[in-house]
Amino acid sequence: MAYGWNKKVLKVNLTIGNISTKSISEEVLKNYLGGRGINIKALYDTTNKNTDPLGPDSPLIFGTGSLTGTIVPSSGRHNITARSPLTGILGDSNSGGFWGAELKQAGYDQIIITGKAERPVYLKIINEKVEICNAEHLWGKNVWETEKLIKEELEDNDVQIASIGQAGENLVKISGIMNNLSRAAGRTGMGAVMGSKKLKAVVVRGNKGIGVYDLKRFSESVEEMIKNIYSSPYYEARSSYGTTMLVELNNRLGNLPFRNSQGSYYKDAEKISGELLYDKHVTKLKACFSCPVHCSRYYKVKSGPFAGTQGEGPEYETLVSFGSRCDNNNLESILYINNLCNQYGLDTISTGGVISFAMECYEKGLIKKENANDLDLSWGNYQSIIDLVEKISIHEQIAQIGKEIPQKLLQNLGSILAEGVKKATQYIPNSGHYALEIKGLEVAAQGVRGIKAMGLGWAVSSRGADHLRAFPIAESLWSEKDAEEIFGTKDAANRFAYKGKAKLVKWTEEFSAITDCLEMCKIVAMPLKLSMSSFAEITSALTGIKFSEQDLFTIGERIVNLERIYNLKMGLTYKEDRIPDRYRLEPVPEGNSKGETLDLDKMLPEYYQLRGWNEKGIPSRNKLDELGLSKNILE
Numbered sequence: 001m002a003y004g005w006n007k008k009v010l011k012v013n014l015t016i017g018n019i020s021t022k023s024i025s026e027e028v029l030k031n032y033l034g035g036r037g038i039n040i041k042a043l044y045d046t047t048n049k050n051t052d053p054l055g056p057d058s059p060l061i062f063g064t065g066s067l068t069g070t071i072v073p074s075s076g077r078h079n080i081t082a083r084s085p086l087t088g089i090l091g092d093s094n095s096g097g098f099w100g101a102e103l104k105q106a107g108y109d110q111i112i113i114t115g116k117a118e119r120p121v122y123l124k125i126i127n128e129k130v131e132i133c134n135a136e137h138l139w140g141k142n143v144w145e146t147e148k149l150i151k152e153e154l155e156d157n158d159v160q161i162a163s164i165g166q167a168g169e170n171l172v173k174i175s176g177i178m179n180n181l182s183r184a185a186g187r188t189g190m191g192a193v194m195g196s197k198k199l200k201a202v203v204v205r206g207n208k209g210i211g212v213y214d215l216k217r218f219s220e221s222v223e224e225m226i227k228n229i230y231s232s233p234y235y236e237a238r239s240s241y242g243t244t245m246l247v248e249l250n251n252r253l254g255n256l257p258f259r260n261s262q263g264s265y266y267k268d269a270e271k272i273s274g275e276l277l278y279d280k281h282v283t284k285l286k287a288c289f290s291c292p293v294h295c296s297r298y299y300k301v302k303s304g305p306f307a308g309t310q311g312e313g314p315e316y317e318t319l320v321s322f323g324s325r326c327d328n329n330n331l332e333s334i335l336y337i338n339n340l341c342n343q344y345g346l347d348t349i350s351t352g353g354v355i356s357f358a359m360e361c362y363e364k365g366l367i368k369k370e371n372a373n374d375l376d377l378s379w380g381n382y383q384s385i386i387d388l389v390e391k392i393s394i395h396e397q398i399a400q401i402g403k404e405i406p407q408k409l410l411q412n413l414g415s416i417l418a419e420g421v422k423k424a425t426q427y428i429p430n431s432g433h434y435a436l437e438i439k440g441l442e443v444a445a446q447g448v449r450g451i452k453a454m455g456l457g458w459a460v461s462s463r464g465a466d467h468l469r470a471f472p473i474a475e476s477l478w479s480e481k482d483a484e485e486i487f488g489t490k491d492a493a494n495r496f497a498y499k500g501k502a503k504l505v506k507w508t509e510e511f512s513a514i515t516d517c518l519e520m521c522k523i524v525a526m527p528l529k530l531s532m533s534s535f536a537e538i539t540s541a542l543t544g545i546k547f548s549e550q551d552l553f554t555i556g557e558r559i560v561n562l563e564r565i566y567n568l569k570m571g572l573t574y575k576e577d578r579i580p581d582r583y584r585l586e587p588v589p590e591g592n593s594k595g596e597t598l599d600l601d602k603m604l605p606e607y608y609q610l611r612g613w614n615e616k617g618i619p620s621r622n623k624l625d626e627l628g629l630s631k632n633i634l635e
């Protein structure tokens with residue numbers, strides 16, 4: 001009997017229509033745990049620098065965690081991994097909801113999909129029965145229509161569906177894979193990889209259960225964890241407002257991006273706040289699989305021009321991406337745009353990022369109305385944001401970089417932005433300074449000049465600029481005493497200080513890698529301060545394999561290092577561990593981070609040293625030996 005894991009991978013080749021299973025060894029599971037860990041292992045083993053992310057050989061990998069589908073709080077998540085068509089390095093994205101738990105219950109830890117179907121298809125998995133089904137009637141439909149049609153077709157309302165909208169079909173590089181209508185594996189363009197395979201959806205139904213090695217010990221440790229969650233001082237706010245509580249909080253700290261991060265303070269933050277959303281439009285709270293925090297929310301707009309708009313969310317990142325980043329204080333328009341992105345299957349962070357970039361280019365005279373689909377891209381013009389979201393989704397492939405005729409190419413502004421902000425600078429002369437990206441991925445919604453560890457976390461993140469790889473919120477939330485104990489200096493809890501931040505980022509990167517392998521939600525694990533020792537206890541009781549707290553940190557370190565080597569193998573250099581000039585050179589103009597810039601040089605060398613990487617960011621032979629990765633040594 002398998003405990004915790006199913007020890008089984010489902011392999012599908014869409015070119016030849018082949019479906020098979022293979023076992024996944026206990027050694028791999030012990031070393032990589034699940035989810036993000038087993039996915040990078042599979043990606044590393046099956047791709048190289050010549051792998052075209054949108055070609056048939058490019059694997060699209062869905063991974064569940066060692067705890068996915070169990071009663072452990074917030075453990076219903078999954079990771080989706082491929083070489084990113086947006087960045088060319090690691091593509092990896094994590095989603096909540098119910099899909100991951102269903103796949104685990106169907107008997108699989110991972111699905112690896114290669115090839116390209118001749119015509120649109122969807123994959124149907126009902127326990128052992130796996131079929132490739134015709135999806136020609138679904139191609140061109142949005143995510144919500146697709147879910148509805150598949151459920152009707154299968155006469156099963158409880159089937160779980162991960163699908164792409166038109167954005168993924170049209171190979172938009174900032175498209176994601178959606179499940180449960182509004183949960184997104186949004187980052188790094190995984191939707192385009194799925195679209196390139198002509199795969200519309202992966203549909204799952206499972207009822208096989210998951211074996212538990214020591215039920216008594218497992219139940220007791222889960223109960224203890226639930227008790228800790230309910231008694232956290234942050235529980236109430238998290239469970240009412242979710243991540244949207246951060247809008248006003250970050251604004252008070254002077255960390256809320258305003259007008260493409262020209263500023264970090266928004267005078268109208270109250271108008272797009274989580275508290276206002278809750279009071280005006282939230283109808284019901286919503287939980288992902290096995291989650292007592294239920295941080296998500298259903299909303300319905302009852303009056304005004306957006307009356308009738310109803311959906312789930314939005315998260316903090318979405319409110320800010322289409323709110324303060326675009327100087328748009330119309331909350332209802334953001335709810336409408338949130339729905340549009342969920343229906344088309346777009347990453348809201350990157351989409352808001354490319355649109356605020358376009359708005360700044362318009363402000364600076366680099367884009368004119370007549371060259372931009374006739375859109376008035378003035379700050380706050382939410383109708384233009386709506387139009388642009390639609391134009392991005394209906395991506396007409398751009399044939400060549402328009403060196404000679406950039407203004408003519410700008411007629412297809414939606415298509416240009418669909419390629420991501422880094423590529424967009426090739427079509428819009430002199431726009432590089434306004435393109436806020438790292439390693440090709442659009443930055444998330446933090447004002448990193450006033451939170452130094454977050455800035456370092458963005459710069460070294462293995463999937464490009466992102467807040468969740470490290471998620472170093474200790475610098476704003478933890479006490480000086482805790483910071484001193486864990487990171488060796490109380491300065492680690494001072495958001496303006498540089499001291500202690502390298503150690504903090506290393507620690508949180510490894511902690512976050514583990515939550516992504518167990519597939520527990522970071523929103524629960526990090527802010528509610530769940531401990532690595534509790535994860536070790538639960539995982540040991542579930543699987544029957546003894547894991548200590550240190551074992552898990554070592555697994556986290558192994559994953560961070562393997563992702564690093566993967567990226568180096570794909571052509572990344574240490575020069576890409578950087579921060580956009582805006583954060584480096586332009587001091588914050590107003591608010592409680594006024595005058596701050598971000599100097600990476602004060603943290604990066606120490607970070608490399610703590611990681612056991614040389615001055616060019618390459619892991620040393622000793623470090624790789626220590627982590628059992630020696631065969632991956634890069635000279």
Ligand code: SF4
Pocket residue numbers: 074075096097242286287288289291292293294295296521522523524
């Ligand atoms: S905390 Fe929120 S996002 Fe995370 S698993 Fe629970 S309901 Fe889902």
